[in-house]
Amino acid sequence: MMDFEEYIRQGEPQKREKGYAWQTAIGLQAVDGLKPSDYLIETARKDIEGEITIDEAEQLIKSYYQSKEARTPEEAETHEADTASTNIRRLLTEKTFAFTL
Template identity: 65%
Template sequence: MNKDIINEFASFDEYLRQGEPSQKESAENWKTAIGLQAVDGLQPSAYLIDVAKRNIEGEITLDETRKLIDSYYQSKTICISSRLMIGKSSQE
């Protein structure tokens, strides 16, 4: 993980120490989920960390969080697919 992501991820510990009970539970769930991804060598984006923090702070629900993250990564997939198609066309 790059240093900025590590620092943002480490800030979840603050919720575990000083947060409300619901924040502590959410922060622990997010840390577990992100940790499981790290086991597979995957790194969370800054966007995911930001959305997770908004969820922990109660700004958005878990359902809203899921929709935001799905939409974000879907748009990234479409963008990458478009670039690949353009590259493939130029090689033909």
């Protein structure tokens, strides 16, 4: 699993929030045995750094998988992990969302 700890520990508040959201989203996928792609990790870092928005990240992930013609079962699982992680990241950083017990 990709570790975004450097953003959580040392980052600016906005980077910390996004880093935490991505780390949580990817961790939730790991519970189901799903591993994100390296492309998602790269895209997440761009989002955390403020180079792209979450809307752009979603579009990049969508385009990345649309460009692939044939998929193995492993690639299908990675696609699922990437899409779900991106959706979870969005939910966790919405101001109206509360992640409590």
